[in-house]
Amino acid sequence: MSAPNRSVSLALAGISIVAILLAAGALGLVLFRPVAVAKTQQFDVVIGEAKYLVEVEGKDVLGPEGHRFEPPVLVVHKGDHVVITVKNLRKNIHSLVLPAFGVDTGPLDPRTGTAKVEFDANNAGVFKFFCGIAYDEASGACDPDHDFIVGWLVVLE
């Protein structure tokens, strides 16, 4: 085989390899769609206070207070690493418990109690979190509206 023919053969071989790689890449894109890249999601959640309306003589006025998590809904993607800093702004002891991911801040002191919890959101779904401190007036643990101090973690697929 002469030198020019060898060059043509090498060129054809190179073109063939490139074509095969392009085809494999295109096939890969079809078979393995790009997925969202997991990342760290940080939230600041406070145990705060809501005011409710009551009707007095036909007018709506601000009535009793209730306790709540703010924000009450956290949205992440499956696989994200979630970091939540929880602060208790209220005058009694509260906590944040998220059983689905083994999270429990433990008791947070009134007004100043803060805790940071971390976990990997490895399951998609809607998961409830709540105050894990049972109401006990004598010891200043939680409040009479304990059962309503709830929030939701939404983990998207």
Ligand SMILES: [Cu+2]
């Ligand atoms: Cu509480």
